[in-house]
Amino acid sequence: MTDQKASGELRVAIAGLGSIGTKIATALDQGIEGLSLTAVAVRDPAKHQAFIDSLRRPPTILPLDQLGEAADIVVECAPSSQLRAIVEPAVKRGRAAVVVSVGGLLDNFDLVDLARANGGRILVPTGALIGLDAVNAAAIGTIHSVKMVTRKPIDGLKGAPFIVQNNIDIDNLREPLKLFEGSAREAAKGFPANVNVAVALSLAGIGPDRTQIQVWADPTVTRNVHRIEVEADSARFSMGIENIPSENPKTGLITALSVIALLRKQRATLCVGT
Template identity: 35%
Template sequence: MESSKREKRKVGLIGCGAIGSEIAVAIDSSRVNAELVAVYDACRERAYTLVSRLNKRPMIADSIEALLASDTELIVEAASQQAVKDYARSIVEHGNDIMLMSVGALLDDTFYAELCSLLERHGRRLYLPTGAIAGIDAIRSVKHMLKEVTLTTTKHPRALTGAPFFKEHRVNLKGLKKARVIYNGYAREAVRLFPANVNVAAILSIAGIGADKTKVKIVADPRARRNIHEIHAKGEFGELYFKVSNVPSPSNPKTSYLAVLSAIECLSRACNGRVSIGT
């Protein structure tokens, strides 16, 4: 009952695609104790399409400046890694907390350090949903004891299509008849080459031993019906193993539905704030 008496936080949204739309609908249906006051998308038509679905119509901002002038308290980014780099500093400097979906942008160490400095200076908070994986609380708890962390992501080839990786490597996804490892490396490079597919590698790196030590293996499997993420961690504490088999988002096969649900839960915690579960 207490949370229902709290004043709703005023939220702005950047990115009106699949994830942004799901977050907006969750706010509109009162699943989150917030008021969506403004939305912005570089594609104005996407913003209009989203707003037409909502009962409570937020303002459609024609620029980031207009979004930040709309009396927001918390901005949710659901656009791209580039959007994070372009807008995150201004968001914090305008006195907003920020929730990022495109966590991969934070693997730019210089940018992340600068953003953390701004957060400290302005007394703002940064929220990072765990996305389509499990076990982040456990990884954070033992990060000082970790020796090895490996993420194996398996997706249907159509969920990987269009990644920058394929501009640098010739892989015929359409010709695959069985599962094939198409990438085996480390998180920093993986997030650059697959920005829409392995943001989970970024959050895992930040929670654990870093982007240059977190191993990433990406498997394209034409028989896959779900997006599968497996985490194997070893250290002085013992071993951890997590496997999540995700249904793809109905509106975007590149995204696991759990990533959407994780974002909604993270936003709900940011807006309610009375009870915090987990590490």
């Protein structure tokens, strides 16, 4: 690890080797300019040993709170309940933390202050969404409204706290059902593993209380579908994305690719898009 640092490579650690984490680990192992995978944190090492051993340069397995010692960039891709345990020690050491469970950031927003005080950074990738570059740009002017509609297949929503607490039966739906309409902040509480995208959108734009979202359980779709309307003083734009679910039906395949694209930009000579 010391050698890699001396060679000028950015060292990357991954917390959570699930649907997103394994794809990022594989991409890093196959080679991303100027970056190397040095460490991972997993809940059950035995379950992941074969995958780790299959990598050309197997990373060290470390506890969550030690990832920041072994890496310059710590990528969080675990359940949002683990967000603080991953991000806090990393930013305290002045590291960059890439956060995919961005919904969990709303209840832990002091981490941004902690990062600022210690020279750390928190990077939120576009993830399963689209167009945060345009939303960032529009937010430099005035955005009047941001409205989002999310439709997911039943498997992509099962077990969400909002559905369980309200005793809603989505298993036998034959037509789309609007489950929720409200702010991105409230949506993140009710659907912590389903609408990270709405929180990322809100942080890029007008914040979690003013960003509006509807969440639909839709037995007629096979993809995670997000449609967004932005009204600003510089532009009006509509965006849509239809994500193919990964082996985790709640998570679109493009999410891991978005993180890989973000990592590539850290040392790329040519960077396109903001």
